[in-house]
Amino acid sequence: MNKKPPSLASRFLALYCPESLIEGIEGDLQEQFEYDVKQTGERAARRKYVWNVIKFFRPAIILRNKFRNHLFQQHMLQNYFKIAFRSLWRAKVHSLINVLGLSLGIACCILISLFVRDELTFDRMHKNADRIYRVYSREDWGEKQQFFNTVTPFPMGPALKDNLPEVEHQVRVNNINAQLKVGESQFNETVVVAGQDFFDVFDFKTIVGDRQQALHGQSNVVISKRMADKYFGTADPLNKVIAIQLGENFEDFSVKAVAENTPSNSSTQFDVLISELNYPKLYNQNLLTSSWFNIIPETYVMLKQGTDPTAVEKKFPSMFRTIIGEDNFKKSKYAPGLQPLTDIHLNTNYPVGIAPVSNPKYSYILAAIALLILFVACINFVTLSVGRSMQRAKEVGIRKVVGAMRVQLVTQFIGEAIIVSLIAMVIGAGLAFANLPLFNDLAGKQLLFPLNGFMILIITSLLLVIGLISGSYPAFVLSSFKPIAILKGALQTGSSKQNVRKVLVGVQLVLSIFLISSTLLMRKQLTFLQNKNMGFNKEQLAEIQLNVPRGGTLATRVNAGFEKAERFKTELEKFPDILAVCASAHDFGNGAWTNVGYTDDKNVYRTFNLNIVDDEYLPTLKMELASGRNFSDANPSDKRHSVIVNEAFAKEYGWTDAIGKRIPGKNFQDHEVIGVIKDFNYASLYTKVQPLVIVEDPSIILSGIENINIDNSPIPKLMVRLKSGNMATATTQLKEVWNRVSGEEEFSFAFVDQAMAKQYRNDQNLGRIVSIAAILAILIGSLGLYALASLAMQNRTKEISIRKVLGATENSLLVLLSKEYVVLVVVCLILSVPATWYLMANWLSTFEYRVAIGFDVFLLAGSISLIMALGTICFQMLKTVWTSPMKNLKYE
Numbered sequence: 073m074n075k076k077p078p079s080l081a082s083r084f085l086a087l088y089c090p091e092s093l094i095e096g097i098e099g100d101l102q103e104q105f106e107y108d109v110k111q112t113g114e115r116a117a118r119r120k121y122v123w124n125v126i127k128f129f130r131p132a133i134i135l136r137n138k139f140r141n142h143l144f145q146q147h148m149l150q151n152y153f154k155i156a157f158r159s160l161w162r163a164k165v166h167s168l169i170n171v172l173g174l175s176l177g178i179a180c181c182i183l184i185s186l187f188v189r190d191e192l193t194f195d196r197m198h199k200n201a202d203r204i205y206r207v208y209s210r211e212d213w214g215e216k217q218q219f220f221n222t223v224t225p226f227p228m229g230p231a232l233k234d235n236l237p238e239v240e241h242q243v244r245v246n247n248i249n250a251q252l253k254v255g256e257s258q259f260n261e262t263v264v265v266a267g268q269d270f271f272d273v274f275d276f277k278t279i280v281g282d283r284q285q286a287l288h289g290q291s292n293v294v295i296s297k298r299m300a301d302k303y304f305g306t307a308d309p310l311n312k313v314i315a316i317q318l319g320e321n322f323e324d325f326s327v328k329a330v331a332e333n334t335p336s337n338s339s340t341q342f343d344v345l346i347s348e349l350n351y352p353k354l355y356n357q358n359l360l361t362s363s364w365f366n367i368i369p370e371t372y373v374m375l376k377q378g379t380d381p382t383a384v385e386k387k388f389p390s391m392f393r394t395i396i397g398e399d400n401f402k403k404s405k406y407a408p409g410l411q412p413l414t415d416i417h418l419n420t421n422y423p424v425g426i427a428p429v430s431n432p433k434y435s436y437i438l439a440a441i442a443l444l445i446l447f448v449a450c451i452n453f454v455t456l457s458v459g460r461s462m463q464r465a466k467e468v469g470i471r472k473v474v475g476a477m478r479v480q481l482v483t484q485f486i487g488e489a490i491i492v493s494l495i496a497m498v499i500g501a502g503l504a505f506a507n508l509p510l511f512n513d514l515a516g517k518q519l520l521f522p523l524n525g526f527m528i529l530i531i532t533s534l535l536l537v538i539g540l541i542s543g544s545y546p547a548f549v550l551s552s553f554k555p556i557a558i559l560k561g562a563l564q565t566g567s568s569k570q571n572v573r574k575v576l577v578g579v580q581l582v583l584s585i586f587l588i589s590s591t592l593l594m595r596k597q598l599t600f601l602q603n604k605n606m607g608f609n610k611e612q613l614a615e616i617q618l619n620v621p622r623g624g625t626l627a628t629r630v631n632a633g634f635e636k637a638e639r640f641k642t643e644l645e646k647f648p649d650i651l652a653v654c655a656s657a658h659d660f661g662n663g664a665w666t667n668v669g670y671t672d673d674k675n676v677y678r679t680f681n682l683n684i685v686d687d688e689y690l691p692t693l694k695m696e697l698a699s700g701r702n703f704s705d706a707n708p709s710d711k712r713h714s715v716i717v718n719e720a721f722a723k724e725y726g727w728t729d730a731i732g733k734r735i736p737g738k739n740f741q742d743h744e745v746i747g748v749i750k751d752f753n754y755a756s757l758y759t760k761v762q763p764l765v766i767v768e769d770p771s772i773i774l775s776g777i778e779n780i781n782i783d784n785s786p787i788p789k790l791m792v793r794l795k796s797g798n799m800a801t802a803t804t805q806l807k808e809v810w811n812r813v814s815g816e817e818e819f820s821f822a823f824v825d826q827a828m829a830k831q832y833r834n835d836q837n838l839g840r841i842v843s844i845a846a847i848l849a850i851l852i853g854s855l856g857l858y859a860l861a862s863l864a865m866q867n868r869t870k871e872i873s874i875r876k877v878l879g880a881t882e883n884s885l886l887v888l889l890s891k892e893y894v895v896l897v898v899v900c901l902i903l904s905v906p907a908t909w910y911l912m913a914n915w916l917s918t919f920e921y922r923v924a925i926g927f928d929v930f931l932l933a934g935s936i937s938l939i940m941a942l943g944t945i946c947f948q949m950l951k952t953v954w955t956s957p958m959k960n961l962k963y964e
Contacts, residue, residue, distance in 0.1 A: 075114050077105045077121045085125045095472070097128060157491070170453050171496045173852045177442075177449035178500025178534055180848070183511045184442040185530050186519045191435045194337045194417035198275045200374055203240075205381060205410035207232070207371040208422065212405040216677045217669065217779075221367050222411065222425035226351070226360045229267065229371040235391050238379040243267035243274075244348055245340065246369035247426055249785065251619055251817060252344065253315035253322055254303045258816040260619060261299075263316060264342040265350060265369075273374045274340060280310055281329025290349040293325035299343045300330045316346070318353045320621045336518040339416050339427040354622060364396045365404070370425050373410070381410045434838060438515075441845045444583050446534075448852045450541050451576045453489065482548060490539035497535050514837045574896065580853040581900035581937060587846035588933040589908040593925065594839035597916060600923050601832055607752025609694040612799070613824040615659040616790040616806070619817050626786070627770060630657060630684060633788035636813070637686070640790055643809045649802040652793040654688035657770075658754070659791070661827035663784030665754060665764075668777040672736045680721060680763040683754075684770050684786065690716075690749065692793055700731045700747030703768055711768040716747040721763035735765070740776030753921075756831040760920045791824075850937070854944040872952055882954075889949050890942060897941050901934040 085101070086094060101124055108117035161167070195201055207228055211219040229242035245266050252259045271283045278286075279297060286294045293314055300309040309330055315322040325346060334341045351360055359366055375381060388408055393401045400406070411422055418432045468481060505521050512519055521527070618640075620633045637655035644650045658665045669679040687703040687710070689695075698719055703710045715735070722730040733745045751761040767773060774780070794802040803821075810819045829836070872885060880888075909925060916922040 075106070075109050075117070077102065078118050081122045081125045085128065089128070101125070167492065169855045169858070170492050171499065173449040173452045173855055174493060174496035174538060175499040175503060176848050176852065177446035178497055178538070179503035179507065180442045180445045180845070181534060182501060182504040182527075182530060183508065183519075184438045186508075186521070187511075187515050187517060188435045188439055189526060190337050190517060190519055191418065191430060191432070194430075195339050195413045197335055197338065198273075198413070200273070200275075201413055203375050203377065203379070204273060204413040205373055205375065206413060206416060206425070207373060208409050208411055209367060210405075210407040210409070211365070212407075213403060214677065216679065219779075220423055222416075222423050223367045223369060224371040224408070225364045225367055226355070226369060227362065227364060228408070229369075229373070231391075231395055232371075232373055235395075236384060236387060238375050238384050239373045240376045241267075241269040241273050241374040243270050243372045243374075244369040245270075245372065245426065248354065248622070249617075249619075250622070251317040251322070253317075253816075254312075256816070257303075258818055260617075260818045260820065261344050263344045263346060265346055265348055265354070266342070267348050270345070273372060276334060276338075276342075277332045278329045279332055280308075281327070283329050283331070286329040287345070287347040289326075289328070290347060291323070291325050292328040292347060294329045294331055294342075294345040295327055296331050296333050296343045298333050300327075314344075316344075318350060318622055323353075337417075339413070341427065364400070364406075372413070381412075385409055431834070434834060437838065438841065441587075441842065444587070445845055445848050445852070446538070448580050448583055448849055450538060451580050452852050452855050453492070455576055478552070486539065486544065489544075490535065493535050493539040496538075497531060501531065514840050516833060516837060577853075578896060578900050578903075580849075581897060581941070582904045584846070584849040584853040585901055585904040585930075585933050585937050586908050587842060587849045588936055589904065589929055590912055591839070591843045591846045592929045592933060593908075593912045593916075593923075594835070594842060596923050596929070597919065598832065598836055598839055600921075601757055601919075602829070604753075604757065604921060606828075607695065607750055609793075610660070610824045610828060612794045612796050613693070614792045614794060614806070614821050615824055615827065616792065616810070616821040617659075618655075618788050618790060619814065620787050626782075627774070630770065630786055630788065634684075634686065637788050637790055639813050640809060641688070643813060644792065644806070647802070647805045649795045649798050649805060650792060651795055652688065652692040654692040654791045655686045655788045656689055656791055657684035657786035657788055658784055659789045659827065660754065660824050661756075661829070661831050664781075665784060666786055667781040667783075668773060669779040670737050670739075670777045673738065674736070678724075680724075680765055681754075682770070682773055683764065683766050684768065684788075685766055686768060689766070689791070692791055693752075695752060696750045698748045698750045699729070700745070702747060710746070712741075712772070713743055714746040714768070715743050715772060716749055716766040717745055718749050718761065718764040718766075719751045720761045721765060722748055724763045735773075735776075737776045741772045743772045756828075757921045758831075758919055792821075850940055854940050858944050869952060886946070886949055889952075890945065893941055893945055894938065897934065897938045901930065901937065904933075905930055 082098070085098060089097060101121060104124065105117050105121045108120050112120075198204060206222060207224050208220070208222045209224050209228070211217075213219075226244065229244045233239050233242040243266060245264060248263050248265060250261060250263045252261050252263075266287065268287045270287055271278075276283075278294075281294070283294075286292050293316070295303070295309065295314070303309070303314065304312055309327050312327045313324050314327060315324050317323075331342075331345075355368075359368075375384065389401075392406050392408065396404075396406060411419070416422070416425075416427070417430055418435075420429055420431055422429070471481060472478075508519060508521055511517075618633050618636050620629045620636065622629070634655055641653045641655070644653045664681075666682045667679060668682050669677060671677050685703075687705050690697070690702045700716070703714060703716070707714075717730060722728075725733075725736070727733055730745045730748045734740070734743060735745075749766070753761060754764065755762070765773060770786075792806065806821065807819050810817070868889075872889075875885060875888075908930070912925060916925070
C-alpha cells in the first residue's frame with residue numbers, strides 16, 4: 073500500500089512556493105519521503121517531511137518569482153508570436169477550420185449588429201428627438217366601439233399649440249397620392265403635406281435651398297435628391313416648376329429646397345413635400361377646423377425644454393372637455409395622449425400610423441442567431457485546440473522544464489487565440505462587407521458599412537471577447553500538464569476532459585438541430601401560406617391603380633373611377649391575351665379594406681368590411697358562391713338594390729339562409745342579399761376572415777352607418793387576368809390601352825400574388841436568415857465533430873490496432889467507433905425538441921392559419937444532423953482504421 077505524505081504540509085508548500093519550482097521541489101520531497109518510510113518508518117518519515125517543508129519557507133524561495141532574470145523573460149516574450157505563427161502553420165488544417173468558423177461567426181455578428189443598431193436608433197437622428205411626441209387618440213363609445221388610433225383629427229395640432237404653453241411646435245403630416253407633371257412627363261407620386269414648422273421639429277438636412285422658409289409658401293415644394301435626379305438630372309432644380317394635381321386641375325409649385333434622401337431609419341419619409349397651406353384645396357373647412365371624430369393626419373408636437381409629458385397629458389381632459397363639449401366628451405370618453413417619437417418604430421402596442429411598425433422580436437431573434445453562431449464557432453475553437461493538446465504536450469513539458477511559468481504559457485496560448493481571432497476578424501469583416509447587399513435584401517434595409525466609432529467598438533469587442541473565450545479553456549488545459557508525466561509519455565487526457573469536450577460538441581449539435589428544425593418549420597409554414605387556397609385564383613392576376621382627380625366628395629371620386637374603369641374594360645376586351653377585367657375599390661396586400669360600424673335594430677353595435685365592385689368581379693377572380701347569384705348588368709336594379717355577403721357575415725348574423733335577407737339597421741336604403749360568397753382571404757393570413765359586404769353602389773350601405781374607417785384608398789383598381797404563357801405581350805397591350813385612355817399618366821401595375829407575398833416579407837426574410845444560420849451552424853458544428861473524432865482517434869489508436877491484430881474487421885470497428893456519436897446526436901435531438909417546440913409554437917401563433925408542429929420535422933432534422941455527423945467523422949475514423957497496426961504498435 074502506497075504511503076502518502078501529510079496533506080496539510082503539501083498544501084502549505086503549494087501556498088508559498090512559486091509555480092515554476094513547485095513541481096520539482098514537491099517531486100524531490102516525495103522521493104525523500106518514500107526513502108525515509110523504508111528506512112525509519114512512516115511516522116518518522118512524516119515528521120521529517122513536515123520539517124523539510126518548513127525549511128524551504130525562506131525569502132530566497134518566496135521572492136524567486138519577483139526577482140527572476142528579466143532578460144530571459146524578455147527573450148521568451150519575443151518568441152511568443154514567432155512560436156504562435158509556427159504552431160498555426162504546422163497545423164494548417166486545424167488553423168483553417170478555426171479561422172473559417174470564427175470568420176463566419178464574426179461576419180454574422182457584424183451584419184446583425186448593423187441591423188439591430190439601425191432598429192434601435194430609429195428616429196434618433198433629430199437633435200430634439202427626446203422632446204418630440206406623436207399624438208394618439210382614444211375613444212370609447214360603449215360595447216364594441218373602442219377606437220385607438222395614431223392618426224388624429226385635423227384640429228388636434230392647432231388646439232394643442234393654442235391651449236398649452238408647453239407646446240413649442242406642432243406639425244401635422246399627411247400623405248396623398250397625386251399626379252405630377254415635369255415638362256412633358258407625368259408621374260404618379262406620394263406627396264407629403266406637412267406643417268410649416270416641419271423643419272423646426274425634424275432635422276432633415278437640405279442640400280440646397282432655404283429649409284426654414286420652404287414650407288411657408290403655398291406654392292413651394294421641397295423634393296428629395298432622389299426626385300431631383302429623377303426629374304431634372306444634372307440641372308439645378310432650384311426654382312424649377314413641378315405641376316401637382318390637387319384638385320381637378322394641375323397647379324404649379326416652385327422647388328425651394330432639395331433635401332437629402334430621408335434616412336431609412338426614419339419613421340417620417342418624404343420625396344415630395346408641400347405645405348399645409350394647401351389643406352383647404354384638399355379637405356372641406358368643417359373637417360379642418362371643427363370635426364373631432366374624423367381622423368386623417370399624424371400630429372406631432374415638440375415640447376419645450378424640461379417639460380414633463382405626463383404633466384402635459386394631465387391637462388388634456390379639462391382642455392378637450394371645453395373644446396368638444398361636455399356631452400361629446402362624456403359619450404366618447406375622449407382620451408388623447410403622447411407617444412415618444414423614439415418609441416414609434418418598435419412599439420407594437422400602438423396602432424400603425426403612416427409608417428409601418430417593426431416587431432422588436434426580429435431584432436432579438438437575429439441577435440440570438442448571431443450569438444449562437446459565434447458561440448458554436450468558439451466551441452469549435454476550444455475542441456480543436458484541446459484536440460491538438462497531445463501533439464503540443466511535449467512542447468509544454470520542455471518549456472516548463474527550462475523555466476516557463478504557467479502564466480507565461482497561458483499568455484502564449486491566449487495570444488495564439490487572439491492572433492487567430494485577428495485573422496478571422498479581417499476575413500469576417502471582408503465577408504460582412506461583401507455580403508452586405510445580400511443581407512440588405514434579406515432584411516429589407518439599406519444598411520451601410522461605416523468605419524466609425526460604433527464599428528471599431530464592435531470589431532474590438534469581438535476580437536477581445538472571442539480571443540479570451542475561445543483561448544482561455546485550451547490555455548489552462550495545456551498549461552496544466554505535468555512535465556514529468558509528459559516527458560515519460562504517461563500523459564492521459566482523462567475521461568472527465570473527454571466528457572467536457574463531448575458536452576461542448578453536444579451544445580453545438582443541440583443548437584444546430586434547433587436551427588434545422590426551426591428552418592424546416594418556417595419553410596413549411598411559408599409554403600403553406602404561398603399555396604393555401606385563398607378562395608380566389610391569384611395567379612396571372614394583375615392590379616392597376618386608376619388615377620382620379622382630387623376634388624368633390626369621396627363618393628364622387630369613386631364613381632368617376634368606375635366610369636374610367638368601364639372605358640378600360642371596353643378597350644381591353646379586344647385582346648385575346650387578356651382573359652377578364654373587373655374593377656374593385658380595394659385590392660390585395662395593400663392595407664385593410666373599408667370598415668364600417670352601425671347600431672342595429674336591437675341596439676347592438678356591429679361592424680363589417682365593405683368593398684365596391686362591378687358585375688365582373690367574381691368571375692374575374694374566379695370566386696365561388698355558396699348560394700344565390702352574382703350581380704348582373706342585365707338586372708339594372710342590382711346596382712341600387714342588391715348586396716352580396718360572405719359566409720362569415722351570414723354566420724355573424726346567424727343566418728342559415730341569407731338570400732332575400734336585409735341587413736338589420738334603421739337607416740340603410742332598401743336592399744336585399746342576392747348571394748353568399750364563399751369565404752376568401754382578402755386580408756393576410758395572420759387574421760381570420762371577417763364579415764364582408766360587397767355592393768355595386770356604396771350609398772346602399774353608407775346611408776345607414778355611423779362610423780367609417782378607410783385605410784386603403786377606395787379609388788377603384790383594375791383587376792386584370794392575363795393569359796399564361798404570353799405575359800409580355802399582355803403587359804404591352806395593357807400599356808397601350810393605358811396610354812390611350814389615360815394619356816400621359818405614369819403606368820404601373822403589380823401582380824396580386826406578389827403584392828400579397830409582401831405581407832409576409834418579414835417572416836420570409838427571417839426564414840431565409842434562419843436557413844443560412846442553420847447551414848452555417850451545421851458547417852461549424854461538423855468541424856467540431858471532426859475535432860472530437862480526431863481527439864478520440866488519437867487516444868484509441870493503440871486500442872484499434874490491437875483489435876485489428878485480434879481479428880476485428882473494418883466494418884465492426886466503424887460501428888464500434890461511431891456508436892457513441894450516434895447516441896450523442898440522438899440525445900441532442902431529444903434535448904432540442906422542447907425549446908424548438910416552444911419557440912416555434914409562439915411564432916406560429918401569430919398566424920390565424922398555420923401548420924401543425926409534427927414529429928416528422930424533428931426526425932428529419934435529426935436525420936440531417938446524423939448524416940452530417942457521420943459524414944464528418946467517418947473520414948477521421950477510416951484514416952485511423954486503415955492505418956497499419958505495425959505502425960502504431962512498433963514501439964510497444
